[in-house]
Amino acid sequence: MEYNGDEKLQAIDEYVRGKLSEKRYNHSIAVMNRAIELAKIYGANERDCMYAGLIHDVAKEVPNSQYLLLAEELGVALDEIEKNNLLLVHSKIGAYIAKTQFHLSDEICDAIRTHTTGCANMTLLQKIIYIGDYTSEDRDYEAAKEAYKIVLNDLDDAIVYALKTTFKKLLDSDILIHPDAIDAYNSLMIEKKKNKCK
Ligand SMILES: [Fe+2]
């Protein structure tokens, strides 16, 4: 990767590469690239998108048996849903690492924290990292391709599509749904209704 003299980017890249398998590292690069592409379209801060995209899954390969212990050790508070769906925990620990190891801004850390679920009233950066993760080049499922088509025209519509598709999948597989995801869906739908009435 080209750092162009950005020492922070280099430090994050080296750290992430040390923590992840080649496949997941390549995914991180793909999310970073998608986030930069979306930043250009929607006028977000490209550097923030770069850092957040690259580091978002840094804690994804912590063994399941260690997530709860690690969260407790770091003082990362988990709710009941997270404790019962460990897939969600990597986002919170990733945000913690971004803050403590790299002193990334609260806005970037929030985007890492919500990249799996979304949340109510997402910032532009949160939206880009959420949908950048869903539509990254390495995703081979149809829904990712469809969401990518949508996101080139409308960021919020793409997130609503991704949330709906995820809800259906989670329901079919008897997996818990985090309230932040429902909040994300409701807040985007309310926003859409308001815009229609204008
Ligand atoms: Fe993730």
Ligand SMILES: [Fe+2]
């Ligand atoms: Fe990811």
